[in-house]
Amino acid sequence: MQTMVEVRGLAKTFRRADGTAVQAVKGIDLDIFKGEVFSLLGPNGAGKTTTISMISGLLTPTVGDATIGGHSITRQPTQAKRLLGVVPQEIALYPTLTARQNLEFFGRMYGLSGKALATSVDEVLEFIDLRDRQKDRVETFSGGMKRRVNIGVGLLHKPQLVYMDEPTVGVDPQSRRRILDTVMRLKEERGMTVLYTTHLMEEAQELSNRVGIIDHGQIIAMGTVGDLIQKVGEEDRLFLKVGDQAVSDEVLRRIQERVPGVTRAVYDPPGAEGEDRSNTSGVIIVSAKRGRRALPQLIQIAMEAGIEIQSVEVREPDLEAVFLHLTGRALRD
Amino acid sequence: MRKALDIALNDLRVFFKDRGNLVGLIVVPIVMTIVVGIGNGALAGDAPQRVRVDVVDADGTALSAGFIEGLRAANRTLALCPFDSGEDDLCGLGDDRTLTLARALERLVAANTTAVVEIPAGFEAKLQAGEPVNVIYHANDALSAQNIALQAVQAVAGRMGGAQVASALAGRLADSDGLALTDPAARAAFQQSAYERAAELWSADPAAVAYRLSAQPETRITSRQAGFGQSVPGMGSMFVMFTVFGALYVLIRERANWTIQRLVMMPVSRGQILAGKILTWFTLGVIQFLVVFAAGLALGVNFGKDLLALAVVMLAFTLCVTALAFAVSTLLKTEIQANSISLLLALTLAPLGGAWWPLDIVPPFMQTLGRISPVAWAMDGFRSLLFEGGNLGTVLLPSAVLLAAAGVFFALAVRRFRYD
Numbered sequence: 211m212q213t214m215v216e217v218r219g220l221a222k223t224f225r226r227a228d229g230t231a232v233q234a235v236k237g238i239d240l241d242i243f244k245g246e247v248f249s250l251l252g253p254n255g256a257g258k259t260t261t262i263s264m265i266s267g268l269l270t271p272t273v274g275d276a277t278i279g280g281h282s283i284t285r286q287p288t289q290a291k292r293l294l295g296v297v298p299q300e301i302a303l304y305p306t307l308t309a310r311q312n313l314e315f316f317g318r319m320y321g322l323s324g325k326a327l328a329t330s331v332d333e334v335l336e337f338i339d340l341r342d343r344q345k346d347r348v349e350t351f352s353g354g355m356k357r358r359v360n361i362g363v364g365l366l367h368k369p370q371l372v373y374m375d376e377p378t379v380g381v382d383p384q385s386r387r388r389i390l391d392t393v394m395r396l397k398e399e400r401g402m403t404v405l406y407t408t409h410l411m412e413e414a415q416e417l418s419n420r421v422g423i424i425d426h427g428q429i430i431a432m433g434t435v436g437d438l439i440q441k442v443g444e445e446d447r448l449f450l451k452v453g454d455q456a457v458s459d460e461v462l463r464r465i466q467e468r469v470p471g472v473t474r475a476v477y478d479p480p481g482a483e484g485e486d487r488s489n490t491s492g493v494i495i496v497s498a499k500r501g502r503r504a505l506p507q508l509i510q511i512a513m514e515a516g517i518e519i520q521s522v523e524v525r526e527p528d529l530e531a532v533f534l535h536l537t538g539r540a541l542r543d
Numbered sequence: 544m545r546k547a548l549d550i551a552l553n554d555l556r557v558f559f560k561d562r563g564n565l566v567g568l569i570v571v572p573i574v575m576t577i578v579v580g581i582g583n584g585a586l587a588g589d590a591p592q593r594v595r596v597d598v599v600d601a602d603g604t605a606l607s608a609g610f611i612e613g614l615r616a617a618n619r620t621l622a623l624c625p626f627d628s629g630e631d632d633l634c635g636l637g638d639d640r641t642l643t644l645a646r647a648l649e650r651l652v653a654a655n656t657t658a659v660v661e662i663p664a665g666f667e668a669k670l671q672a673g674e675p676v677n678v679i680y681h682a683n684d685a686l687s688a689q690n691i692a693l694q695a696v697q698a699v700a701g702r703m704g705g706a707q708v709a710s711a712l713a714g715r716l717a718d719s720d721g722l723a724l725t726d727p728a729a730r731a732a733f734q735q736s737a738y739e740r741a742a743e744l745w746s747a748d749p750a751a752v753a754y755r756l757s758a759q760p761e762t763r764i765t766s767r768q769a770g771f772g773q774s775v776p777g778m779g780s781m782f783v784m785f786t787v788f789g790a791l792y793v794l795i796r797e798r799a800n801w802t803i804q805r806l807v808m809m810p811v812s813r814g815q816i817l818a819g820k821i822l823t824w825f826t827l828g829v830i831q832f833l834v835v836f837a838a839g840l841a842l843g844v845n846f847g848k849d850l851l852a853l854a855v856v857m858l859a860f861t862l863c864v865t866a867l868a869f870a871v872s873t874l875l876k877t878e879i880q881a882n883s884i885s886l887l888l889a890l891t892l893a894p895l896g897g898a899w900w901p902l903d904i905v906p907p908f909m910q911t912l913g914r915i916s917p918v919a920w921a922m923d924g925f926r927s928l929l930f931e932g933g934n935l936g937t938v939l940l941p942s943a944v945l946l947a948a949a950g951v952f953f954a955l956a957v958r959r960f961r962y963d
Binding site: 263266267268269288289291292294296298299300301302303304305306307311315316318319320321363 | 546549550553556557560561800801802804805806807808809810811812962963
């Protein structure tokens with residue numbers, strides 16, 4: 211397989227206002243092959259965007275280097291960036307300009323002009339299905355439509371590598387579906403290499419040929435989804451929703467010691483009052499082989515501790531389980 | 544360079560798409576220029592501007608009075624204080640109209656008068672005895688108007704000195720030619736007659752016209768020119784700052800929207816991005832100047848004979864302000880900071896540098912302090928062109944200072960500009 215991106219010893223240290231150093235990325239090695247969708251999966255603050263920002267030339271690495279198509283991002287940045295299409299997490303567009311004006315401007319920045327620029331803009335508008343809205347100001351678009359223009363900008367010069375930084379953040383389910391389909395089309399119809407960052411394991415699982423799991427600035431696991439799931443074996447995960455009830459460490463210890471097959475029990479407490487809660491807050495998460503068989507004993511221990519279980523969900527092994535297995539934390543933490 | 548130009552064109556398109564920006568670029572500056580122009584006397588009629596000169600007559604004789612009258616005749620624009628103060632207190636003396644030397648010198652230090660002419664005691668006696676006599680001329684070097692008074696004093700002193708020489712000569716003639724004027728009284732009367740005749744001839748001498756301001760019609764200042772000639776470059780400079788300092792807010796917003804970061808991740812160098820952004824705001828500054836100057840033209844302002852010099856000052860100032868904006872932008876993090884700092888800078892540097900009123904009318908220390916504002920240097924250049932018939936040579940110094948400051952600010956901006 212031909213390598214599209216080669217990352218070696220990439221690290222970034224930021225200096226805080228008080229002078230202390232924070233190592234956001236701690237020496238990453240990574241290979242991304244031509245034509246694959248590679249997802250960088252990790253919780254918020256894990257170092258995904260910092261890593262990608264270094265690969266795309268926005269941040270200068272403190273140590274290490276990366277190449278895109280054989281061009282070093284530190285020594286040959288312009289050549290490297292010509293092969294790269296960027297789709298940042300933010301809607302990096304000019305809201306008062308029309309979709310077409312935005313695409314034309316960024317197309318010129320990629321070195322396109324004249325007929326080539328017009329043709330490319332037309333093709334992209336077609337691809338993102340916004341040809342009929344091309345003369346409307348971007349500020350009048352829905353969130354999903356803005357996201358599509360944002361993606362379109364990264365495709366104008368037919369790059370060999372497209373980097374997408376959490377492109378589904380803040381969009382409705384329908385638009386999200388459309389974006390995921392777009393990523394698959396880039397790979398299948400255009401043969402592009404896609405570097406995709408997300409904190410949503412479902413997206414990584416659906417899109418990726420390979421996944422790199424990143425946490426605290428380090429790649430802690432890398433491989434195909436199947437390879438990674440193998441790491442946790444046949445463990446199921448049981449989600450016992452307890453809401454606002456307190457769960458002591460003693461209860462978790464009892465679960466691990468008394469229930470056969472349980473390898474891990476963690477409690478994900480509810481968020482503070484008024485905080486946006488995910489579906490794993492206020493939940494006891496138990497990893498166990500043959501999880502359904504462990505269920506009666508789990509409920510028994512909870513009742514003994516005076517905890518009322520509101521609902522139970524059993525999940526087959528997935529990337530979330532891999533992350534939990536590797537870090538002892540849920541992916542959303 | 545092509546990409547820098549594309550960035551600038553795109554940014555200008557974004558700027559002009561916002562109709563609110565047109566109000567700030569056109570309507571407000573023109574209204575302010577007219578209002579401040581009127582405030583500076585644009586519609587006050589074309590009565591000549593009077594230049595205050597304090598005269599302290601310690602002699603109090605006919606000859607000293609003649610000297611004062613000579614000053615008045617030499618230049619009608621001089622307001623000889625306290626004599627010409629009148630009911631409207633032209634001299635600004637208040638209720639106490641007496642003027643001692645000490646008071647006059649205090650007024651000079653406070654820039655309440657442009658010069659003090661001190662006629663010493665014994666002026667007439669010494670003059671008649673043919674002895675040297677000094678009329679003492681005190682002036683504040685920082686005031687250009689004192690030249691007008693000095694010219695008048697020199698003219699009158701020269702005339703009176705000349706008349707005195709004629710008188711002395713007549714006395715010698717009386718002695719040598721045997722006119723039989725042995726009676727000292729008759730001799731003195733002959734001499735006095737010769738003096739008066741000589742003085743009369745001097746006053747009728749067309750050469751005296753050379754000392755009168757009205758002999759230079761091309762620099763004659765109408766009230767319209769005085770008012771709008773101050774407000775057009777002044778408000779132009781201030782609104783160039785308002786417009787260009789808008790960059791502080793826009794750059795922060797662009798970073799928040801990630802459009803700058805997106806450009807960095809494209810095959811565009813950081814130098815091209817910065818050049819494009821600088822070109823955008825420099826162009827907007829020039830457009831702002833042109834808008835206000837076009838309004839000035841419509842208001843009847845005479846921009847002088849050297850339009851190239853005018854363009855040099857305008858471009859040097861705009862470049863300096865643009866460089867300052869980009870240097871300051873490296874220190875700011877939030878949009879609120881940007882709005883506050885841009886207002887603070889514009890509203891401080893403008894009056895400090897003489898955008899609202901001529902620096903000549905403020906105390907000397909404020910004139911010195913005003914030199915830290917680029918507006919002061921720009922106004923030096925503009926005023927020399929609009930009021931003094933200046934040319935490229937007279938604007939070289941202020942333009943060089945502005946360009947040097949621009950160089951320093953750009954060096955800071957390039958070194959510290961944030962792209963992420």
